[in-house]
Amino acid sequence: MMPSADFADLRGASVLITGGGSGIGAALTEGFVRQGAHVAFIDIADGPSMMLADRVEKALGRRPLYLKTDLRDVEALRASAAKAAETHGDVTVLVNNAAWDERHDVADVTVEFWDNNLAVNLRPHFFTAQAVAPGMKRAGGGSIINFTSTSYLINHPDMPAYTTAKAGILGLTKGLAGKLGVDGIRVNAIAPGWVITERQKELWVTEQGLAAHVAKQCIKQVMQPDDIVGTVLFLASDASRMLTAQMLIVDGGFL
Template sequence: MTSFAQYPSLNDCPVIISGGASGIGASLVRNFAAQGAKVGFVDIAEEQGNALAADLVAAGQQAKFQRCDVTDTAAYQAAIGHFAQAHGDALVLVNNAAHDQRHDWADVTPAYWDDRMAVNLKHAFFAIQAVAPGMIKAGRGSIINTGSISWMIMSPRIPVYETAKAATHGLTRAMARELGKSGIRVNSLVPGWIMTERQLTHWLDATGERLIEDSQALAGRVYPDDVSRMALFLAAEDSAMISAQQFLVDGGWANS
């Protein structure tokens, strides 16, 4: 028996998640599906996405995957439309897709800037644009924009990523005002250094371990499911009067 919360309002709720094939995204997909939600998710990792959807369907849960590059706005909005046909209009959107590619500020070109903004920010706005009419019609909905503590703690070698993630909370605040009178909540979910496979493989070393020990208020490591459990709360009707806020899941690292 799990010790974590079950949210009745998420049962049969249509949910859309971007970047759902691995890492935090895959955890989000699994956790929403376990709540009984009807999950539609996109990713460029086709093999992983198909495998995850197949696992969930085999377990009797509701999940559909479509390969999609979220930087192709027309294709992404079309995918959102296909999920709506299958599951009904989304009542939850989790703008999770992102990529923290390292870069030197001196080498950034206008083309690289535009590409990184498309990967880390632009798609979130156009996903909101696609789901908002259905939420307005329903008179309710929850939009969750995934941020990052990186700009708060001034992480090195990702200035364009940090700019996009700082702007994400600006998007949250703006759209919370635009959509709030229609019963739609918009919040930012801000992970710390999450122990995904990618982070463990590429970035976590002895120096990183010491940095976590010195920086987090809490002992231990923060995992994708820790982020997902906050997303579930923000998606559920339990958070019905919470909007325009940012919620850090970082072990007590950043000063928000």
């Protein structure tokens, strides 16, 4: 269920979301459109992204801008950020959501795999922020929201490159917050717990495993993509205007 809160300052805001075509990203794209924001989203998968844009337009009468981009290509990423600003005005909300949570064994990791993994899970967070920061300065401020994960906090054993990237995102968040705060740009991180997306269902969810996880949460409900939207809207809005350099954990109280 989408959050009921209405953030008036997000109406007309120029929002850019990476990985916005599926999973949590798709919920974020819809959530910001529902707030009246002008939304551009970056993804690489045409099918789900076009279906999302069609569905949102049909339901809400406003179509998010889909920008097909391989996040590993920094120049293409910069071009897409520029296209979002050209279409909707200077980006004042950036949500670095995109990630690739492929499982991998320590013994199987090659240099090429490691570099490719971080080129998806860490490097784009910096270069997208770098691309939109000048526009945020012109606009008098903005909000950058970086997605990390609780996976590195629970010592997840099956994806060391991914958890390295997710821990690195917190350091990046704090460093950018320190640098950009003087220009009115806030930089925060959000760490979701186990959110049950279609990808999770297809690859890793079992009835027993999910039940055991939810049993350890304070809130005994399965987390859905929509459950992340409200926190991101709060971080994007002026309701959190003095909140920066922080990480908010949204995991139902698992930790």
